Amino acid sequence: MKYRSTRGGVEGISFSDAVMMGLASDGGLIVPESIPDVRSVLSQWSTLSYPELAAQVMQPFVDDIDPEVFEALVARSYAQFQHVDTAPLLPVGNVHVLELFHGPTLAFKDIALQFLGELFSHILAARGSELNILGATSGDTGSAAIAGVRGKPGIRIFIMFPEGRTSPIQERQMTTVLDDNVYNLSISGSFDDCQNLLKTVFSDLDFKERFSLGAVNSVNFARVLAQTVYYFWSWSRLGCPKAFDVTVPTGNFGNIFAGFLAKKMGLPLRKLVLATNQNDILARFFDSGVYQRGPVGFSNSPAMDIQVASNFERYLYYQLGEDSNACRAFMQNFQNDGQAVLVDRSGAFDWFSAGSVSDQQTIECLRSTWTESGYLADPHTAVGLHLASQHVDANIPMVCLATAHPAKFDSAVAQAVPSVSNSHPTLDRLEGQATRKVEIPGDPEALKAFIEAACQNAR
Numbered sequence: 001m002k003y004r005s006t007r008g009g010v011e012g013i014s015f016s017d018a019v020m021m022g023l024a025s026d027g028g029l030i031v032p033e034s035i036p037d038v039r040s041v042l043s044q045w046s047t048l049s050y051p052e053l054a055a056q057v058m059q060p061f062v063d064d065i066d067p068e069v070f071e072a073l074v075a076r077s078y079a080q081f082q083h084v085d086t087a088p089l090l091p092v093g094n095v096h097v098l099e100l101f102h103g104p105t106l107a108f109k110d111i112a113l114q115f116l117g118e119l120f121s122h123i124l125a126a127r128g129s130e131l132n133i134l135g136a137t138s139g140d141t142g143s144a145a146i147a148g149v150r151g152k153p154g155i156r157i158f159i160m161f162p163e164g165r166t167s168p169i170q171e172r173q174m175t176t177v178l179d180d181n182v183y184n185l186s187i188s189g190s191f192d193d194c195q196n197l198l199k200t201v202f203s204d205l206d207f208k209e210r211f212s213l214g215a216v217n218s219v220n221f222a223r224v225l226a227q228t229v230y231y232f233w234s235w236s237r238l239g240c241p242k243a244f245d246v247t248v249p250t251g252n253f254g255n256i257f258a259g260f261l262a263k264k265m266g267l268p269l270r271k272l273v274l275a276t277n278q279n280d281i282l283a284r285f286f287d288s289g290v291y292q293r294g295p296v297g298f299s300n301s302p303a304m305d306i307q308v309a310s311n312f313e314r315y316l317y318y319q320l321g322e323d324s325n326a327c328r329a330f331m332q333n334f335q336n337d338g339q340a341v342l343v344d345r346s347g348a349f350d351w352f353s354a355g356s357v358s359d360q361q362t363i364e365c366l367r368s369t370w371t372e373s374g375y376l377a378d379p380h381t382a383v384g385l386h387l388a389s390q391h392v393d394a395n396i397p398m399v400c401l402a403t404a405h406p407a408k409f410d411s412a413v414a415q416a417v418p419s420v421s422n423s424h425p426t427l428d429r430l431e432g433q434a435t436r437k438v439e440i441p442g443d444p445e446a447l448k449a450f451i452e453a454a455c456q457n458a459r
């Protein structure tokens with residue numbers, strides 16, 4: 001499989017080059033040149049374990065890694081998951097919850113970032129090169145990215161977070177990692193300040209090149225690919241039905257784009273129900289065809305407090321008939337005017353149903369799911385469950401993706417169900433452990449100097 005950019009400026013690159021490129025060099029997103037049709041082999045996949053299935057689903061997209069090596073790499077990616085099923089599917093009321101949070105940091109981002117860490121490691125070793133990952137986090141991504149690459153030779157990771165603005169649990173999940181290749185950078189300022197620092201340093205192309213700077217944000221195609229797997233997995237756990245629906249709590253459109261890709265590959269997935277919190281740009285789009293920026297508000301499902309969905313352009317590209325010029329023009333309009341309109345809403349537009357869920361509805365759903373089914377959801381999952389209950393169809397199974405363990409978001413859970421004990425041994429163990437972080441002024445030159453010094457002094 002070769003890869004190209006949604007905007008037409010990159011073509012014919014290999015899987016490994018696509019992984020290392022992350023964001024396409026023309027500002028677009030990397031997509032495969034074609035989408036494999038797996039319908040003829042689907043029935044053979046129903047008895048595979050999660051890692052076996054993952055290797056099968058992803059293999060057609062990988063053109064430059066030996067199949068046996070790739071299989072072992074995928075097995076390592078899921079070896080640290082704490083559930084025998086990797087991602088168990090449980091009946092809850094009249095839906096099925098697919099728990100994606102049994103990885104090292106208890107959020108679904110581990111599914112993709114454990115894999116990406118193994119991939120980086122393999123590609124860098126094969127090329128004899130090094131990578132310095134620079135990222136900014138307001139919460140879950142930082143710890144999952146760190147967990148994906150800690151201790152890996154040839155990789156250093158620098159994660160910035162706004163001092164005092166992440167939850168104590170989230171900070172501990174990052175700063176208790178003491179591996180030599182992990183640098184937790186506490187920045188005095190907001191998350192936006194961290195993102196601006198990130199942009200400034202990445203825009204210094206000379207510096208970026210000199211220090212082999214890379215990103216781990218959700219636009220990397222490998223992350224989307226790894227997430228495609230659990231749509232196939234939920235179908236196999238359901239007993240291979242002729243049709244099923246999936247509800248996806250989403251912010252960046254990453255998680256739900258993976259479902260779109262699975263459907264294009266031939267999985268008998270009927271509807272994708274897109275669940276957002278009050279930050280509803282995506283819900284408004286699937287209502288009206290108008291993609292219009294709004295203000296970002298703070299909700300009790302903070303990992304989805306996003307207005308501009310970084311993976312949206314991939315869907316747009318397919319909706320526009322794989323026309324790079326049309327895709328570039330749409331994104332240009334959006335950039336200039338803060339809005340753009342999809343004129344032709346036929347075809348895949350109909351695969352989606354969307355809705356926005358308020359904080360209050362989230363808390364109520366969390367509470368009623370607990371009292372009626374004895375299932376404790378985290379607030380992101382509750383956003384999905386609320387919408388799933390409105391879209392569930394009597395004859396078609398509904399899967400709802402659970403994106404984090406409730407103990408990661410204990411204050412929203414306690415608000416909904418004050419009496420419940422909500423903890424997880426992985427998080428309890430972090431309490432009182434040694435931590436390490438470095439305070440860096442919110443200044444790009446100081447950040448660059450820190451990276452340069454870290455690269456020179458092998459610790």
Ligand SMILES: *Cc1c(COP(=O)(O)O)cnc(C)c1O
Pocket residue numbers: 107108109140141218249250251252253254255256303304380403404
């Ligand atoms: C990141 C995240 C999401 C949203 O995922 P997208 O890729 O933005 O769709 C939802 N829930 C949790 C817990 C997350 O960490």
